[in-house]
Amino acid sequence: MSADPMSVEPTLIIRNGTIVDGTGAEPVEADLALAGDRIVGIGDFGAQSAAEEIDARGKLVTPGFVDIHTHYDGQAVWDKHMAPSAWHGVTTAIMGNCGVGFAPCKPEDREKLVELMEGVEDIPGPVLHEGLNWQWESFAEYLDVLEKLPRDMDLGVLLPHAAVRVYVMGERAIQLEHATPEDIARMREISADAVRAGAFGFSTSRTISHKSLAGDYTPTLRAQEAELTGIARGMADAGAGFLEIVSDWDEPDPETEFAMLRRIVEDSGRTAVFTLNQRHNRPDFWRDLLRLAGEAANDGLSIRPVVAPRPIGILLGLEGSQNPFSGTAT
Structure with a gap:
């Protein structure tokens, strides 16, 4: 993970977040820098500044x-x-x-x-x-x-x-x-x-x-x-x-x-x-x-x-398409 100065001036730095990159790699605490809609660096950019900064301490930073x-x-x-x-x-x-x-x-x-x-x-x-x-x-x-x-x-x-x-x-x-x-x-x-x-x-x-x-x-x-x-x-x-x-x-x-x-x-x-x-x-x-x-x-x-990543809930009602008797024989 590089902390070298970036060749592209960032427009946004998200600082101190826990980065989960979606590859299966272990989460890491780091800063993430963007220029426009592109990620231009991940590391420690303490000395770097940007027009917009977000403190993500205690929060996850993930791909959409x-x-x-x-x-x-x-x-x-x-x-x-x-x-x-x-x-x-x-x-x-x-x-x-x-x-x-x-x-x-x-x-x-x-x-x-x-x-x-x-x-x-x-x-x-x-x-x-x-x-x-x-x-x-x-x-x-x-x-x-x-x-x-x-x-x-x-x-x-x-x-x-x-x-x-x-x-x-x-x-x-x-x-x-x-x-x-x-x-x-x-x-x-x-x-x-x-x-x-x-x-x-x-x-x-x-x-x-x-x-x-x-x-x-x-x-x-x-x-x-x-x-x-x-x-x-x-x-x-x-x-x-x-x-x-x-x-x-x-x-x-x-x-x-x-x-x-x-x-x-x-x-x-x-x-x-x-x-x-x-x-x-x-x-x-x-x-x-x-x-x-x-x-x-x-x-x-x-x-x-x-498969759903969380339990599925269902609303039951006598006027709904699913009711408590939907699974019964009569």
């Missing part, structure tokens, strides 16, 4: 965190402040997870997507109706709307499967019908166009926990392998993008469904991440998923589990 699972799809349209992520050192957020979002969307389907987001994420419908200006139909147009509003962090956007499915199939998507070859071809085109426009990837949901406000299952719940493969091929056509999936892993069991995901990744050459979860009727469920992911990695396939 990337929050890889958020649902700011509505809030990002009207709000410059991406709270609560922005309160916790997050400088980049990925949204569009779980297959839910608002683009692409035809005018007649807006209510469907709002009800789905309201049910899946408990974001109040009146807030979404008030805040969404719907100045888009395609995913690219949605990104253009986001681009016009400055905000306090960077955003990466996933193409949501439910929006794509409803856009292509209409009511047939809500009824969980299988996509036709023509539907799949159109979804592939939309996927490729979205990635070319700037989508980070594609997200889908295969869990019965995701329901609309009316109690309908997410339109993506029973999407077939051919449909998911077609969308993944769309990302391959564009040369970028990854697949994000949350699943109950019961079609009909984890091994069978994970094998399907493997085939999709192999076919498309894209990578995948999945939510590492546990079921009450199978306490070691997460171990099975880790094993399957490890086997895929050994075979050169990137199918990575992701």
Whole structure:
């Protein structure tokens, strides 16, 4: 760690902080100097001065965190402040997870997507109706709307499967019908166009926990392998993008469904991440998923589990999408 005079005059020095650089190295107490938006030195700069200085004694100094699972799809349209992520050192957020979002969307389907987001994420419908200006139909147009509003962090956007499915199939998507070859071809085109426009990837949901406000299952719940493969091929056509999936892993069991995901990744050459979860009727469920992911990695396939770094809380209420009786048989 150098304490030599810097060749570039710093505009900001953060002094006395505990630096955690994200590499896995041990934390160190040091000063950190920046010139504009670039780090120009880490060390002891006691004799050096800058236009702005911050005393970070007793505090952590880290790179900005990337929050890889958020649902700011509505809030990002009207709000410059991406709270609560922005309160916790997050400088980049990925949204569009779980297959839910608002683009692409035809005018007649807006209510469907709002009800789905309201049910899946408990974001109040009146807030979404008030805040969404719907100045888009395609995913690219949605990104253009986001681009016009400055905000306090960077955003990466996933193409949501439910929006794509409803856009292509209409009511047939809500009824969980299988996509036709023509539907799949159109979804592939939309996927490729979205990635070319700037989508980070594609997200889908295969869990019965995701329901609309009316109690309908997410339109993506029973999407077939051919449909998911077609969308993944769309990302391959564009040369970028990854697949994000949350699943109950019961079609009909984890091994069978994970094998399907493997085939999709192999076919498309894209990578995948999945939510590492546990079921009450199978306490070691997460171990099975880790094993399957490890086997895929050994075979050169990137199918990575992701898990929350803190316990997940849930609000239960008789008028909420989750209530104390949600897991009961009757």
